[in-house]
Amino acid sequence: MELSTLYRERTLDRLSEDDIGKVLKVAGWVENIRDHGGVSFIDLRDMYGVLQIVMRNTDLLKGISKEDCVTITGEVEKRDEETYNPKIPTGTIELEAHSIEILGKVYKPLPFEIAASKEIREDLRLKYRYLDLRNRKVLDNMIFRSEVIAFLRQKMTEMGFMEMQTPILCASSPEGARDYIVPSRHYKGKFYALPQAPQQYKQLLMVSGIDKYFQIAPCFRDEDARADRSPGEFYQLDFEMSFATQEDVFRVGEEVLTATFEKFAPKGFQVTQAPYPVISYKQAMLEFGSDKPDLRNPLRIIDLSEFFDRCTFKPFQNKTVRAIKIHGHQSKGFHEKMLKFATGIGMGGLGYLEVQEDLSYKGPIDKFIPDDMKVELREKAGLEAEDTIFFIADKEERAAGYAGQIRNELGARLDLYEKNAYRFCFVNDFPMFELDEETKKIGFTHNPFSMPQGGLDALLNKDPLEILAYQYDIVCNGVELSSGAVRNHSIDIMVKAFEIAGYDEEVLKQKFGALYQAFQFGAPPHAGMAPGVDRMIMLLRNEENIREIIAFPMSGTAQDLMCGAPNEVTEQQLREVHIKVRA
Structure with missing residues (x-):
């Protein structure tokens, strides 16, 4: 694609010895300045690479400071052999500057050295994240993330899945983590919620007749941060299949995850090949003391x-x-x-x-x-x-x-x-219900929309605490990458399962009305799962903190230190949505 040459004719990765003798215009940021008296040097950086700029007319350096955004016109030269820099692709060439124009000036002292940003305290990095992202090591994580997501999209499409988007504003539900709620301007005293997952919508797509759906889905949960969990929001490869069994989902999960990890794993790493080991929840808790077993x-x-x-x-x-x-x-x-x-x-x-x-x-x-x-x-x-x-x-x-x-x-x-390995397994046969030690009431263990093993007969005749669900996780190196289930698609089973968990049919109609209605119009059997994109990339990049692979992460205390969220809003904004803040 041809672009304007007002600021540059080439990105820095497209310069080579073939350009020696050519006069070209380049642009980027001033990474380093070295003044050797009669001659000065700049290391110019853009998203794609670094190029040494030589200024034999040292007047060109006047007014230039580190991290200025500049455009430079000059002639490409061969470097003296003793000054070659084998660490960069352009290490055998340089550009003799004829003119420099400052496009974006640095007006105040930098809060930290860009090249050392990963070594400074996190709150400062997050406050000036746009500077932190100039660090090549930080930027490489974002480029890597983009490549992984592009590959996931390509792979799912090749496997016959159709990408669809589900709503961000939805109804709050009583299950799972805390919702982020959004007040309605038009409907006084009522609220939307941000989706904890596209759970109901993807099931409704199956009822709609969509055979195989996927999306790179944003999910929002008001949870505390951990090293492997970002507060507020995360992304997952969400997919669902009609007329599918647990084993069908396993085959899809194995294919897409093995392909992704084989393509993007560090050199020399081994990846579990299909079929992955399948370990029951009971076996996992006995042999590994965890439902997230690390098989290494x-x-x-x-x-x-x-x-x-x-x-x-x-x-x-x-x-x-x-x-x-x-x-x-x-x-x-x-x-x-x-x-x-x-x-x-x-x-x-x-x-x-x-x-x-x-x-x-x-x-x-x-x-x-x-x-x-x-x-x-x-x-x-x-x-x-x-x-x-x-x-x-x-x-x-x-x-x-x-x-x-x-x-x-x-x-x-x-x-x-085991060194240099990604070891996957499925953990399945989770209990459908659990007893709350404080209230002594029975509730759902995980996903309330799962199919109980044994169907309606099990719900009617078995001790609820002995009923297993068709629920499963994918675990890699002790990290839960994915959860999923064969979904309940029967209105009778849905009513009985929620009744056991303490929700009568009226609550079911109110909180999950769409599914309650849809399951009365010929719902197909369906199943799916949702591998976490952030955790996947965290593992592939060998990062210990998930915030390292997110462009603009919140802090560990769920704050956007760069833009100042959460922040206060005006009294007028509160009135528009019929909200009064209690002291």
Whole structure:
């Protein structure tokens, strides 16, 4: 595409030795200035590259400061060989400036050095994010993000999915995280909500007869920030399929994620190939102590509750006891550090035994295990000479969580994690309902629109806490990338499921009226999922904080430090939407 040459004739990445002797116009920002007396140099930077500018007429440098936006006309020259810069593509050429025009002047001191912006405190980076984005390392993350999203769109289209957009202003729902609500000017006392996900709309698209839909969907949840969760908003690759089973969704998820990670993973990284391992929620909580298992860690957790109920060690009796075996004996200092870690996460202690050469045990709880049970322990835990086994005991839910954290810590301290790999798995068979410990009422565990395993019969005849849902997550390296489900498409099942969770049919009609009506007009079976784009890119770029891969992220306290959001509005604006702020 031909563009105006008022400011530049080439971007800096399109200059090469083939241009030597040509007079060209270039534009960008002054990255560095070096004044060597009779000759001066500028490193000129645009989005695409860096070029050295030489000024033998040093008067041209007058009034120029770092980060000025300039346009320069000059002749392309070959650099002296001893001044080659192999770090940049234009390192063998330079442009002798004939004229310089300042397009955008820097009027005040820079708040930080652009090249070092990643090393300064985050609040300053976010306040001047437009300067931070000039840093090549920060910009590269944004370019990378654009390329990944373009590839996802291309891949989904190739797989027969149609991209559609769903509303940003929608109705508030009683499930999930806190909504962001938007007051209505026309309807006094009523509010829109920003979508936590396009959940109802994509299901309604399936009822509409759309066969396979996707979008790069913005989602809004009033949640606190974490390293892997941006407060306020995030993006997901949202897709849904009609006449689809759980396995159909798995195949799509595997194809698009494997293709994306193989294309964009750092060189030398391995990516799980389809079919991904499928791990039930129950198995995940037992073997990994988490519903987000990191398969790069080879350690597994076993259950020894029944075994210790028959032992004389009272602290382990009538409790859930989980154990983790490692090979090798560790130093006293290692055990002290592991005990400190265990008490730091809330555990009362961390028992262990070491297996000796003669297969006897050495450790704090050896004397509490009857001799006739020691062989049984060895067989149950698969113990061999030189092994060490750690024990975690507590109530079931806490024991599982503690064991998962001990597993992760052991894997890290012993350097057991597989290097340079993206290891995917599905976690499925989540409980449909859970009991709220405070209210003692039954509620939905995850997505209320999921199909219960066993359908209406299960809802009518089974203990709700024993009902499993056709819900599933995709996990990569211990990070939840995606959640999804086979959706409920039956009005009878929908009414009964919500009734169990404490919502009568009138509430269902009021809060989910569109789905309630649509399911009475021939709804097809449908299923889908939504891999998180931000987390995907965070993993691929090996960034520890999700804000590094978002152009204009909020701070950890959910503030836009650059534009000043949230901010106050005028009394007139409040009146227009019928709002009065309480003191």
